[in-house]
């Protein structure tokens with residue numbers, strides 16, 4: 159007797175904070191069948207950059223659920239209460255908790271949801287004419303809808319590609335295993351938050367301190383993250399909707415102009431770092447522990463008998479700078495590309511400049527039936543701007559997706575109070591992120 163394979167309402171691919179939020183928001187929907195997959199064996203969060211004193215860049219209330227569903231049992235506050243820590247957290251006066259604590263919270267949520275499967279890699283997704291087939295290392299799943307939350311890909315400068323990964327590596331590899339830095343000459347590339355955290359980490363332990371650090375950035379200075387009040391309104395749902403409705407050329411321009419709202423260094427990190435440099439150089443009298451190269455980018459990296467020769471060039475021209483080092487750490491960010499498993503659907507997607515076009519309900523524009531959708535999380539910076547890779551609107555984005563999947567306004571994702579006026583252009587037009595635009599088939 160043949161059995162018809164089960165068709166899920168949703169298969170989620172990747173279980174970082176993005177899809178964990180969607181799993182938490184859909185977990186209490188009677189009759190809604192979903193399963194979420196991740197290749198890791200258990201939840202962890204950017205383990206390679208989990209330096210001991212790293213802090214979140216957003217308030218702890220911007221968790222997986224609270225901004226759209228404060229009574230959800232998977233909130234950060236519920237975690238704190240269950241762990242009997244809330245009073246003490248309040249005594250610390252922190253609004254931004256350590257990154258380790260956010261990871262502990264997410265792991266706690268991941269252990270309470272029963273439809274998550276770890277240790278399963280998704281290889282590809284295809285459409286068989288009536289459902290998506292999700293090919294995994296643990297068999298094939300059928301789904302009416304798919305949501306990818308597979309994160310971004312670490313980016314290396316071209317000249318750093320192909321070297322021995324023991325000595326030239328991306329910052330995301332830093333803490334993945336013990337490393338020996340004592341007495342070495344280390345170059346750090348990149349003047350954003352990760353670069354600053356790597357340099358702080360290298361300076362932290364006397365026993366492990368490099369003999370010399372060269373820290374180079376294309377930026378004109380080590381610039382702070384702009385999270386001042388009006389700029390912070392870029393991380394409200396209304397601005398995201400407004401941004402989505404802007405013409406593309408304007409969107410690109412806005413992202414360029416507002417870069418420091420997302421790509422700067424936390425003021426607290428800068429202050430700690432400056433004080434550490436002061437103490438090491440002036441109180442301990444060990445000379446300047448770190449040479450900072452501003453407005454310089456790495457143009458060449460070659461292996462020599464003595465180590466690695468780095469060449470830096472200023473954007474304004476002039477003589478190149480040369481530094482010989484033993485180790486190069488690239489804090490050079492992440493690429494916003496297409497999620498690999500979706501390559502199986504590539505021919506059916508509406509691509510623009512090689513990337514799928516993302517609609518206002520975070521589903522991809524494709525040529526299949528309207529009632530079946532591929533949602534993307536953290537893959538729409540072009541359409542939704544600087545807030546897309548950030549945690550601020552994580553719960554809101556998952557709520558928009560949940561409403562679209564459920565075909566009703568399960569969560570209020572409409573306008574909120576704002577100090578600035580952000581109107582979606584042509585706001586009379588039907589908004590596909592509003593309920594009723596698509597109803598997922600039921601199990």
Ligand SMILES: Cc1cc2nc3c(=O)[nH]c(=O)nc-3n(C[C@H](O)[C@H](O)[C@H](O)COP(=O)(O)OP(=O)(O)OC[C@H]3O[C@@H](n4cnc5c(N)ncnc54)[C@H](O)[C@@H]3O)c2cc1C
Pocket residue numbers: 171172173174175176177195196197198203204207213214215216278279280281307308309310498499535536547548549550
């Ligand atoms: C070090 C660091 C710190 C950050 N701190 C902050 C912060 O404080 N505030 C903030 O707003 N933003 C922060 N961000 C930015 C952003 O919020 C995080 O990158 C966040 O983790 C994005 O979540 P995600 O779920 O989209 O992706 P990820 O967390 O990258 O998760 C993707 C998951 O998909 C899985 N996966 C990938 N491919 C497959 C596959 N084919 N099959 C199965 N599983 C797969 C991976 O194993 C991974 O678990 C930080 C980013 C970094 C790198």
